[in-house]
Amino acid sequence: MSADNLTPKQRTFISQCREKWQHIGLSTERINQQHATDAVRAIYTALELTEPEIIIVDSPNTAIAYIWNLIKVDSETILNDVIDSSFWSRIYRNLHSHLLVRVPVDLQKNLHLLFENNLATEYAKLLQEQLKIQWEDILEEDFGKGVDVASRSGSNLIKNIFSSCRKPETLIAGCSYFDFCIHSLKYQQFQNQLLILEEFVKNCGWTFFFKNIAIISNRATTINIDSNNHLHGEDTPAVAFADEYTLDAHHGKINLQRKKRQLDDIAWTKLFEKMNAVEIDSWEEYKLLRVVKEGTNVRPQQFLKVTNPHTGEVRVFGVSMRFTSAIEAARWVNQRKTQQS
Secondary structure (H helix, E strand, C coil): CCHHHCCHHHHHHHHHHHHHHHHHHCCCCCCCHHHHHHHHHHHHHHCCCCCCEEEEECCHHHHHHHHHHHHHHCHHHHHHCECCHHHHCCCHHHHHHHHHCCCCHHHHHHHHHHCCCHHHHHHHHHHHHHHHHHHHHHHHHHHHCCCCCCCCCHHHHHHHHHHCEECHHHHHHHHHHHHHHHHHCCCHHHHHHHHHHHHHHHHCCCEEEECCEEEEECCCCEECECCCCCECCCCCCCEECCCCCEECCECCECCCCCCCCCCCHHHHHHHHHHCCCEEEEEECCEEEEEECCCCCCCCCEEEEEEECCCCCCEEEEEECCCCCCHHHHHHHHHHHHHHHC
């Protein structure tokens, strides 16, 4: 059996599935935080993992910044606790393999081609490429200052971080295919497995999964495309997020120049607000902030936020919980800088 044997009704349903999942996976609506939290919790339950602490931020860039600060505090724990594709295979690939043995081979090939979504693939590819280049530079700079991390390479570290990331748009083609097979070819026994994926794609942006914590990025607020369905912006970003992180693309191509994109003061302020950070102490340009989440299995964290009084540049350092004053934490950070210079 091939696609030539599909009925007119089934062919119409293929178009409906494509449109449905592209609308879901490339939505620019702000996520509902409760629905996003429930969707991620359902994934941990399906994987038989303990419910994690969940943080919601405004962009993948902010998510990586948050992860990097966790790594600087405790690199071994966070890097060893990545939930990578081997875990996800229990949901996605398991569903795929069950359908493979039921759908005729010729039809499988035809359907995969029909459900390809080049715009979704392009979105995920270009955004990750830009983030990878920018954060490799930032991480290498910190390594040069002697940051003690097991993986002594910015490129290796960012690769490890991205291995934890699940991107809803990369699931659009597969979920369209699953949706069609389940409802049009009558394989309703797999409906619940698809529902877990659908709730994730529908309610989350890029999400970084670790054993004890999940960081959910909000969706882009703007996605601009050209007449050929490529990411494109003439005098405006092709993709923009609420924290002003942007992707500039011209007819599906980006300039991968190495430019550093640290978070600015506004972005850090928003992030710490979302984390319910409490200011423990301040001294001159230094603020000691503590994040404690009650009823979770994530340890409290402390950060020293330093604002350059002349330029307004913000730097954030993960510091030990033993510090109770900003001046004490600042002396420790500055002492390390001196030793490493």
